[in-house]
Amino acid sequence: MSNNMTAQEMTERDMVAARMQTSVQVARVRDYLYGGSEGWKLHEKLVKVVSSDAIFDKSKRPFMTRKERYERAINMTNRLYELQDIHSWSNDETAVALNIIDEEVPMHLHFATFEPVFMDQCGPELRHKYGDLIMNRGIQGCYLQTELGHGTNVGSLETTARYLPETKEFEIHSPTLTSSKWWVGSLGKTSTHGVVQAKLIMPDGRDMGPHLFFVQLRSLEDHTPIPGITLGDIGPKAMGGYCGVDNGFARFDQLRIPRENMLSEYSRVTEDGQYVKPVHPKISYGGVCYIHSELEKGAWVIGKASTVSIRYCTVRRQSNQDNDGLEQQVISYPSVHFRLLPVLSHAYAFILIGRDLKKRLSVFSARLATGDTSTVQEMHIATSMLKILVASMGAQDIETVRRSMGGHGFSEFAALGRYYADWLPVATYEGDNYVLDIQVVRAALKWYRALQASEHPTASSLPPSSAYLRLLLPEFSTITGSTPAWLDPMVSINLLERRAAVMVENRALHEKDPDASMDNRVSRAAAEAYFATKIGALIENLSRSLPPQEVAVGLLALVESGIGDILSFSLLPSADGEDATRGLRMAIKQICAELLPEAIGLTDAFGFTDWELDSALGVFDGNVYEHLWAKAQTEPLNATEVTEGYEASIKPMLQRGQRIVASSKAKL
């Protein structure tokens, strides 16, 4: 290579060179990530259809108002179902296409929250009447839980559903401002129907707590709101996130609905107003499915962030000169690649764990169908732990790689800001993660106590989500004092499990007086232990296709990010004045350096097209500067040479200043 080349000419060469040096069999890994070559081919086919259709064009998106973004979102959704007709896609294929369109649309919420809740809990009559319509989007639905004054704590919801035996109806009512349903996706301007969480009030005034009711919101004739309901959109979201979705509000003014519209799979009210108790507790299969869809979404968005940042840092050159007299590729700096590579590893881990979870979900659902609820609690805790991780790691990873990209990472055209803003609500909109933290800690303590109480405690008595507690048993208690062999993934996995175990033990010790962050840290430790073991279980499969460092670097980064607790509980040998973590960090440095030549291959294996990434800095050919330049030319401010505000705002300002100077000079 010659250093007479311009920086721009270098970019494409750098990308070609990076692809030359990778030993990853990109096509093979890609097929693996998509669950086989069939999966990849379907994805590729759908991307082709969608990306060549003008309705899904993204070029004007950065300049649109929210209203335009919403209108684009519903237009895209309608077009998607037209395409389903045209190409005879199955519902599953259409669901894949819906993920490809690269926009959060109201229809996502129909499938992600409304439909599973309805189908789980509606009971046979409502299913018969509305099931087909819902599956075919003849009606569009939403799930109304959160209120202005209350989030996840459903016990405190204020909306009421009073049974009126005289007319055999429920009266849905919002007694206060704070009882207004709020944040409900697809409610604002789109949905025709909804499932409403409301306190069931019996004719004698008894409050039976929250139940679900199927409510028509808008006319199927002309889409006007049903009288008795005030509906609207709650306004834009922070940082432009979820721009295309009409999160909405609803206030009910003594709205009557027929008795049959109570979702009655688990409990119901008879015509004469008797409450029939559920035979067994409600099972949130829908909730677990929802977490799965978030996990999958998170995994792929981390993959996108990682692709964009690794590609850009491969072609961006800055500061120190390398052997050719050129500035070094930014990715060659240890301070950069030690941040980027763990993120790449997280994407792989979450994609594979997500696929594994999907398989387990079908087993789980088959069991539920036979009435076997024995694994409900375990499924809930295991998926909650994964949700905690993907929500927080996803947000942190996207921001980390965005900042690693330097100044251009702050351009809208880099795409990372959009990925971040659209991902953020996962950590909050279903109630913040504190709630999940507490559930995870409670479950961990339950198993810890069971272990304590057992006369012959065994590792096999523990469910997978709490398997790390086995390390508290005498036969597992040895910690070697020697320096850990960091390059062996089992060392990291064991350390993460041990940390979780001693932290749960410590949490039990201080049951009545934990410190303020303890539950959060215990939950995180438990989740990471579980995550690490899941990765461990996947290693054997992976080793055939992936460089072993790809897994190890993610695990080591987990250990590093949790080093405070690891050291605090003396789980690492101390180093006598020397930095006790140096061995760990040097291992990360080494492993990153080894993995570096594979980085481009591993991101290529995600199979993203430029259209899917929609990032000027993440383009496949590495020609980032030309793309950034071209994008800037589309900015509407550039449509006129002299800006429209010139006469009104700039000219008077300049002239005022010039007058002041002229008059003070005249005085001299």
Next chain:
Amino acid sequence: MSNNMTAQEMTERDMVAARMQTSVQVARVRDYLYGGSEGWKLHEKLVKVVSSDAIFDKSKRPFMTRKERYERAINMTNRLYELQDIHSWSNDETAVALNIIDEEVPMHLHFATFEPVFMDQCGPELRHKYGDLIMNRGIQGCYLQTELGHGTNVGSLETTARYLPETKEFEIHSPTLTSSKWWVGSLGKTSTHGVVQAKLIMPDGRDMGPHLFFVQLRSLEDHTPIPGITLGDIGPKAMGGYCGVDNGFARFDQLRIPRENMLSEYSRVTEDGQYVKPVHPKISYGGVCYIHSELEKGAWVIGKASTVSIRYCTVRRQSNQDNDGLEQQVISYPSVHFRLLPVLSHAYAFILIGRDLKKRLSVFSARLATGDTSTVQEMHIATSMLKILVASMGAQDIETVRRSMGGHGFSEFAALGRYYADWLPVATYEGDNYVLDIQVVRAALKWYRALQASEHPTASSLPPSSAYLRLLLPEFSTITGSTPAWLDPMVSINLLERRAAVMVENRALHEKDPDASMDNRVSRAAAEAYFATKIGALIENLSRSLPPQEVAVGLLALVESGIGDILSFSLLPSADGEDATRGLRMAIKQICAELLPEAIGLTDAFGFTDWELDSALGVFDGNVYEHLWAKAQTEPLNATEVTEGYEASIKPMLQRGQRIVASSKAKL
């Protein structure tokens, strides 16, 4: 209090009750924060003028396009100078008003980057010709450094300024696409002039490295670009940040400018093409001023974020019931307030340190004026360390408190998302913090080696920014093995200094082979040690006005966030199986509980009006739900009952689904 009150009615009562219990003398603290009652009165007066002027109205801001936001920004700027005329404000008063308008506007960049660079380096002739015009905004300027292909590494900039002795001109040229100036604030559509960083090329072809040139960009007659320059806006920024600023690009096509337009305070080119070397190196007084303005901006935005979140969490009630049978105030949960209160403490610390820095700046500038450059290096390092901290802590603090607010924190109307997006570029747009990290580490190592090399090393030989290194001297080396008395701020300060000292020592030990994050961690440790000692120096002043916990909680949170390194270097006594950090964390819990009753008083003392915060959740009266409801009604999507896309997009989708169901039923 009765639990028959609605959640909404409770909000105002909760806020009144919180104000009743605070013992902080709000007015006294507020005056202190504003540098005396004069400062506060000026601020109050300017807020009144600005907030009652329709031009500065914010109610439509959340719904505007970027083009509208830009036009609003320049319109506001023009109005501000009209107001200056009307009210005869001084330039200092106008600068305060410019910070109050709550929008990043192009004119900020004129003052923050263009003017100080020009005034520092222009030399007498350019100053005579343009100084008054610049001070009075008769011309509007920008500072063109960053290029598409290069950021902070000015040595690699590609733009050239070739001297042509035959015409006594420089030819400014962009030889490549990547040499296009990029990201330059106020360049896109606003500025008439700029200071351009370009490599000076002598007639014999010698490259003298980067120098500064004063270039007219647009006509003062009609604002059209000067022939030979391609100008434009680079497009929107991530997450909607910096929306009103026209960060721009410029490409020069052999543009001629007169020889006199080289900024020649430090070096120049004679008519016949001889290079006159600088007598002493360039002094970036402007750079230090700029950091001060960022520090101040950061301090107050952390204050805003802290005010909004503490107010909202005071009136929001959720989950567990308290003694009155009401749900608990969210702020009463240790897991919430242990996050919010350190952020409040950071705001205080940065405001006070910013004021201290301002005083030191005038001393510094007076010294410079006499040619005394002895403190330049120390000033650069000390301010760089503060910049590293305020940039990263600011971003993290705003996100932390946003997430502590739960779901509503993700609403645009909460304001936290806007604070975050507008703050983010500070961490990146001047080159990422890696560059500063390396400078800080280099300076620390220099002083460490000087200490090592000295025969009689003394603490007093160290500058304030490296004073922590004294702890490596024998007379400071004792570490007590006893449990730290965490409630004493000196314990935290000493621990943070000791961490920095041993890390610098360790960094020197591994000079050739640091781990990948070492420089980042050493820099952070040094910065936090300096920050902590600055806080320590302010404690005595503070103790008269502020509860002592206000300072202590911020310091303890710093210790906690750096616990990994503190433990790794064995700076805390180990706890023999117990959590070694429990003492620290329980101290934080205790001190937070003690500080909690003062939280509302301490946020009130920032003196923000509802107009300034522009957050439905941060309103003074606590009536958050009504404000959120009212804001939602202003969403343009709610202007029509049936959304405009209904006929085109929603209706066909529903009808398609209904047809499918009807036809499959017909077949049965």
